[in-house]
Amino acid sequence: MTSNKSADSYNGADHEKFSWSQSINDIDVIVKIPCGLKCLDDLKIHVSMRGIKVESCTRNFRTGDGESDWCVIFQGELSYEIKSTESIWTFVPGKYVHIHLEKLSERWWESLTTDETKISLDKIDCSRDIDDLDPQEQMTLQELMWREHEKNLRRLEKVTEQ
Incomplete structure (x- = not known):
């Protein structure tokens, strides 16, 4: 994990599979997806007050039965609650999913998820x-x-x- 000033991790952190940035009111999460994932039907996004889950479809073409398997790309319990009904996301085929979250209360988060290494709030831009x-x-x-x-x-x- 690295903490830097790029747009994807401004006041947040950059990880191998995802990055996040924040303001006092909201959080933006960028989840990297497989480059072969081009169809929106092959993606599931679940956002709740305390969690995020991103899944991708892996079609089983060998059996010919049309059945699909779903694998979790990203899953995490959020450090604090969000307004899940205010969440929106954007899909960029073969690259990433951008998930915008509105915080339930104004506060700076030390981590996006409960199992993530915390960032130092002393080093963020609080303006x-x-x-x-x-x-x-x-x-x-x-x-x-x-x-x-x-x-x-x-x-x-x-x-x-x-």
Whole structure:
């Protein structure tokens, strides 16, 4: 496992079979799939409040009975609960499945799954986008930025007068 600043593992971690990244409100999981997996019908995604499971189909063509076997590509119990009804995923044939999860509560996760090595929360970027703040907090921040701008203009005027 490596923790780095790439988009797939920003504030998260990069593993052999998957990577994850997070903001204070959500998590993005990239699960690598077999390069031969091109059809959406050959994929099952299960997301619950506490778990994720990604399965791929391996068709048994030798027997000719049309039966399919399913193998688990990724499975894990989540470290914390998510809003499972708010989860969405995207399939990129032969490459990966991108699963977007909304956290149940605002918090930074030390790991995506309970059995994963924890990352150090001291080393993540805890800054928040202004759009993540509630309207009152956004107004307060904009007011502080305006005051700072005005203060800098006054300083500049004083310097040019001298």
